[in-house]
Amino acid sequence: MRTFDKILVTGGAGFIGSHLVRNALVEFPNAEIINLDKLTYAGNLENLKDIESNPKYSFVKGDICDLEFVKQLFEDYHFDLVVHLAAESHVDRSIENPFAFLHTNILGTANLLHTVVKSDHDCLFYHVSTDEVYGSLGETGLFTESTSYDPRSPYSASKASSDHLVRAFYHTYGLPVLISNCSNNYGPYQFPEKLIPLVIHNFLNQKSVPVYGDGLNVRDWLYVEDHVKAIFAILKKGRIGETYNIGGNAERTNIDIVSRIGEIIDNIEGRTYNNYKEYVTFVKDRPGHDRRYAIDCTKISKELEWNPSVTMKKGLEQTIKWYLTNKNWLDNVTSGDYRSYYKKQYGDFK
Ligand SMILES: NC(=O)c1ccc[n+]([C@@H]2O[C@H](COP(=O)([O-])OP(=O)(O)OC[C@H]3O[C@@H](n4cnc5c(N)ncnc54)[C@H](O)[C@@H]3O)[C@@H](O)[C@H]2O)c1
Secondary structure (H helix, E strand, O other): OOOOOEEEEEOOOOHHHHHHHHHHHHHOOOOEEEEEEOOOOOOOHHHHHHHOOOOOEEEEEOOOOOHHHHHHHHHHOOOOEEEEOOOOOOHHHHHHOHHHHHHHHHHHHHHHHHHHHHOOOOOEEEEEEEHHHHOOOOOOOOEOOOOOOOOOOHHHHHHHHHHHHHHHHHHHHOOOEEEEEEOEEEOOOOOOOOHHHHHHHHHHOOOOEEEEOOOOOEEEEEEHHHHHHHHHHHHHHOOOOOEEEEOOOOEEEHHHHHHHHHHHHHHHOOOOOOHHHHHEEEEOOOOOOOOEOOEOOHHHHHHHOOOOOOOHHHHHHHHHHHHHHOHHHHHHHOOOHHHHHHHHHHOOOO
């Protein structure tokens, strides 16, 4: 079982990263955890307020695309593990402005890989990726680790490129790497541009809930804490150079998800039965919208004895409860500040 002393988490102020950092302090109690994050609109230090004074944790604001900065960071701390999550992560934004995605997801990853290879310390590189690299499935079938890559959005193409770079550094330079490709996550602290928090936010505020196309696109859903547990299992016992698929065995159509959330919120808020339906609005489909994703997790289940533990029912209830009790968090991130930040950073895409 591997253990580590100095861990760099990139993108630790984001949704999955913040869950990972918090849990890493428990999983590796003797390690020092450094969270490197640029704090884009998606990065929010409030996500880690409860652990900010932990002596084993520190935050460094910086950009993985700044090679000199990254090199200096590696000279200052001698990391023995990098868990790389920093990315532009929202498909719709990648359709509006692909270049921000190519920059951070490809160049940023290359900077980290290059720096680790050049450093004189042994360091394991763990790359957190997505099942979207595999493209779209028909009615049947599952993505396995040997499914050919077929990305269809600028986001998934940028993540696919970064996966290829990680493998290239393993084969070319002998860099020890691990990769995981995970399905759609949901849970507390997710920015309300993604389906589940967006739907919760809009139903709570009795606003229109947009559903792409016919609403029958299928995704596999995984509760974020289960994803993080899978990452720890791979970090501790995964075979170097290998890729592991992670999924929730929970395929749902988008309209199923929307309806389920609507029913739970109507119930909690004491609204009339099916009140939520008034707010569901079908909108023009997203260009290149993949029809179905589904994951075969046999490898991680057999090799590392990891299986999802939170059912979709329980996970959704917990998530809705969290957003209800953390309305301040939601108000802060939806106040509009992030929009002006985004514009200042990237400008309007033409
Ligand atoms: N959310 C999902 O369903 C899902 C599923 C599978 C894989 N992933 C992958 O997991 C990772 C994290 O996803 P998430 O949903 O938590 O994303 P997120 O958008 O919530 O967080 C991304 C974080 O990266 C930071 N960041 C962005 N650009 C940066 C840069 N140039 N330098 C330093 N930090 C930067 C942001 O500030 C933010 O804190 C991503 O790599 C994503 O591709 C996400």
